[in-house]
Amino acid sequence: MLLNPAERDPAARSRLIGALATLVILWPLFQAAEVKPGVLFDPGNLKVIGYFLAGFLPPETGAEFMGYLAKATLETLAIATAGMALAFLIAVPMAYLATGAGREKATLNPVTRSLLTILRGIPELVWALVFVRVFGLGPAAGVLALGLTYGGMLAKVYAEILESVDAAPARALRHNGAGRPLAILYGLLPQASKELASYTVYRWECAIRASVVMGFVGAGGLGQLMDQAMKMLNGGEAATILLAFMVLVFAADGFSGWLRRALDTPPAHRASPFGWRSGGLGLALVVGIVASFNYLEIGLKSLLTVEAATSIGEFVAGFFPPDLSAEWLARVGKGVWETLAISVVGTLLAAVAGLLLALPKWRAPFSFLLNTLRSVPELVWATITALAVGLGPFAGALALALHTAGVLGRLYAEALANAPPAPGQALRLAGAPGGFAFLYGTLPGAAPQLIAYTLYRWEMNIRMAAILGFVGAGGLGQLLYFELSLFHHAQASTVIIVMLLLSIAVDQASAWLRRAMR
Amino acid sequence: MSFRLNGVGLTHANGFAALKDITLKAEKGERIALIGPSGAGKTSLLSVLGTALAPTAGTAEVLDFGQNFRLTVALAKLRSRIGTVHQAPPIPGRQRVVTAVLAGKLGQWPAWKSLASLLYPLDIPGARTALDRVDLADKLFARCDQLSGGQLQRVGIARVLYQQPELILADEPVSALDPTLALATIRLLVAEAEARGATLVASLHAVDLALGNFSRIVGVRAGQIAFDLPAGEVGVPLLHELYASEGDELPVQAHEPHFLPPAAANDAATRAACC
Numbered sequence: 001m002l003l004n005p006a007e008r009d010p011a012a013r014s015r016l017i018g019a020l021a022t023l024v025i026l027w028p029l030f031q032a033a034e035v036k037p038g039v040l041f042d043p044g045n046l047k048v049i050g051y052f053l054a055g056f057l058p059p060e061t062g063a064e065f066m067g068y069l070a071k072a073t074l075e076t077l078a079i080a081t082a083g084m085a086l087a088f089l090i091a092v093p094m095a096y097l098a099t100g101a102g103r104e105k106a107t108l109n110p111v112t113r114s115l116l117t118i119l120r121g122i123p124e125l126v127w128a129l130v131f132v133r134v135f136g137l138g139p140a141a142g143v144l145a146l147g148l149t150y151g152g153m154l155a156k157v158y159a160e161i162l163e164s165v166d167a168a169p170a171r172a173l174r175h176n177g178a179g180r181p182l183a184i185l186y187g188l189l190p191q192a193s194k195e196l197a198s199y200t201v202y203r204w205e206c207a208i209r210a211s212v213v214m215g216f217v218g219a220g221g222l223g224q225l226m227d228q229a230m231k232m233l234n235g236g237e238a239a240t241i242l243l244a245f246m247v248l249v250f251a252a253d254g255f256s257g258w259l260r261r262a263l264d265t266p267p268a269h270r271a272s273p274f275g276w277r278s279g280g281l282g283l284a285l286v287v288g289i290v291a292s293f294n295y296l297e298i299g300l301k302s303l304l305t306v307e308a309a310t311s312i313g314e315f316v317a318g319f320f321p322p323d324l325s326a327e328w329l330a331r332v333g334k335g336v337w338e339t340l341a342i343s344v345v346g347t348l349l350a351a352v353a354g355l356l357l358a359l360p361k362w363r364a365p366f367s368f369l370l371n372t373l374r375s376v377p378e379l380v381w382a383t384i385t386a387l388a389v390g391l392g393p394f395a396g397a398l399a400l401a402l403h404t405a406g407v408l409g410r411l412y413a414e415a416l417a418n419a420p421p422a423p424g425q426a427l428r429l430a431g432a433p434g435g436f437a438f439l440y441g442t443l444p445g446a447a448p449q450l451i452a453y454t455l456y457r458w459e460m461n462i463r464m465a466a467i468l469g470f471v472g473a474g475g476l477g478q479l480l481y482f483e484l485s486l487f488h489h490a491q492a493s494t495v496i497i498v499m500l501l502l503s504i505a506v507d508q509a510s511a512w513l514r515r516a517m518r
Numbered sequence: 519m520s521f522r523l524n525g526v527g528l529t530h531a532n533g534f535a536a537l538k539d540i541t542l543k544a545e546k547g548e549r550i551a552l553i554g555p556s557g558a559g560k561t562s563l564l565s566v567l568g569t570a571l572a573p574t575a576g577t578a579e580v581l582d583f584g585q586n587f588r589l590t591v592a593l594a595k596l597r598s599r600i601g602t603v604h605q606a607p608p609i610p611g612r613q614r615v616v617t618a619v620l621a622g623k624l625g626q627w628p629a630w631k632s633l634a635s636l637l638y639p640l641d642i643p644g645a646r647t648a649l650d651r652v653d654l655a656d657k658l659f660a661r662c663d664q665l666s667g668g669q670l671q672r673v674g675i676a677r678v679l680y681q682q683p684e685l686i687l688a689d690e691p692v693s694a695l696d697p698t699l700a701l702a703t704i705r706l707l708v709a710e711a712e713a714r715g716a717t718l719v720a721s722l723h724a725v726d727l728a729l730g731n732f733s734r735i736v737g738v739r740a741g742q743i744a745f746d747l748p749a750g751e752v753g754v755p756l757l758h759e760l761y762a763s764e765g766d767e768l769p770v771q772a773h774e775p776h777f778l779p780p781a782a783a784n785d786a787a788t789r790a791a792c793c
Contacts, residue, residue: 007642007643007646008642009616009638009639009642009659010659011614011659012638015637420608420610422604422606422608423608423609423610425570425608426602426604426608427608427621427624428597429568429569429570429597429600429602430597430598430600430601430602430621430622430624430625430681430683431594431595431596431597431598431599431600431624431625431626432594432598432621432624432625432632433594433624433625433629436624436629436632437624439632439633439636440613440617440621440624440632440636441608441610441621442610443610444610444611444612444613445610445611445612447612448612
């Protein structure tokens, strides 16, 4: 097999080199993330985590607390909905400008792309921290932070989805003289609408989680309540809040499933494709958004005054010039390395666990497990894993892995369900055992989607790894949190800039990887 | 005996009866063409023979395997002896041609070999030989999404050649190929079956391809067998009766190659051939 050069696999050499290079790169990252599986089973740690979890029972159910809980839940929903509305307003025009879809020449818009990168590159929690200082404590900071970050994310993913569908219909329309917007509406949107809609709804779920986390920096909602409960080590209240949170996420999940099924129903046989359902949904959406803004009492006018503008100006000016001394840069560099290590290790562990959980096809116990994993935000997982393995990067990596396994498992399951069934079916009919029909038939069809999800999630995890330091899980976040609490704005500014640069570097790297794997 | 269907019926969950009281028997090494209008039940009949669907009435025996096709080890063994050429090639676009061809033997290989072959293709000469027979040896290490629809269809055929099944089923195997290539491909399948003493059952849209290459012709209409005759005894009036629902012209090979993707090709070709 190997003797005759003509019968040798020409790809084998580069594959081997690729595998070795991956190992060489991964090894120091695992070292930096201080991966020590043994710590998980350390009797001392087991005792601490056991004691903490025991405090969860029974969950707090007092009437007064339930009142607070209901109010905070509504506030969280409203922050997420208002933030998503803002994000959508930002995302649609930006995606249109940024995407190469429907263009006759594949020109990408570098200005819009870099603006999107800046919006996404700075984590929403950092935006929220900044806005809280400008606009004061309250939901306004959360809505703005969500709107900016998620606007950037949505725009990027919209642009990518439009680029990933078959371009031929839009190209044909353009050759027939249709303008670019119409070519996209008629040629690409019908193919992409399902994925676009399901991604938007999925993002709204993420927004709910994010608004909880932002409560930790004083932006209202369930997070603020959770922060208080955790600070007072009130396990009962924490358990109730977590439960409320899961119910929210499950409800959003059910809603998103219903919506996607509704998109699948063929349009009615009449001139207007919109029936009572789409009309009702549109109305509910508008009412929901208006109600959210009203509930939060965000006076948009007060945000647009001269005083607000000057206070923003002064605050921003305080961040310049950034501290670029060699000593500080060295510390930041170490933080970057640790952040990278946390994100890589966390994502890898999650990808393996997620794929294993996705294989049983989204059946009851597994879907419950996946939903539980992903409905608890990384930051909350980090507070728990820090108890289990001690403060440090390993806690961060584990927290990322737990949450991301839930997210990826769900996305993987969907991608596998959407993969073309014919190849796997044909192999089973040719006698292949189920597992191999999957490996040779189904997996290659789903692989681009799986890899895209994993890479995209890794990008998000780098940003998340930077934040996990806020609860002591290592990386850049720990530096930023210290410097901001000490009002060392010049040093904090360096960290924020480095976070942005890191995010841009990740963008480039993942775009390159995607091209290489195509 | 290669297969024996006795009073086989197939009723789908929605109540549609795709097959009604089909009795059909084939000896080892026979070469049978199924013809009939679209929607007559040719694909359903092939699905029953391929054990993809279990009949809802009657009994079906395929090779030496009787009655109901329940998923068992024995059924998987049986299936590795049946090779199917599908209407649309069921091959993932991102797979390399060599892997797609080798996948034909997943049912025969031990697990370690199937796994290892994902990392390094373990039978490159075998795959090359199979591809050579469909004139695609130069595409051995190409990726399937770099091939045209017709080339991909021939990769699907190469996979079945590589599998070396005892029963070859082909569901409109050449509807995505131009007439010259279609004829060559049908001849290849017939020759392969002849050389190895395998049974070949192919559903064909073009009547001329069927009559010119197969010894036995089975006409299917509305889920039932309309006739089952040696090719020489199938006359024009019989064919007109079979295709009565599709107009006056008999479907024959399209006179010029068409450039449609394989999924859409069938419908368009049907219409093109009938007008």
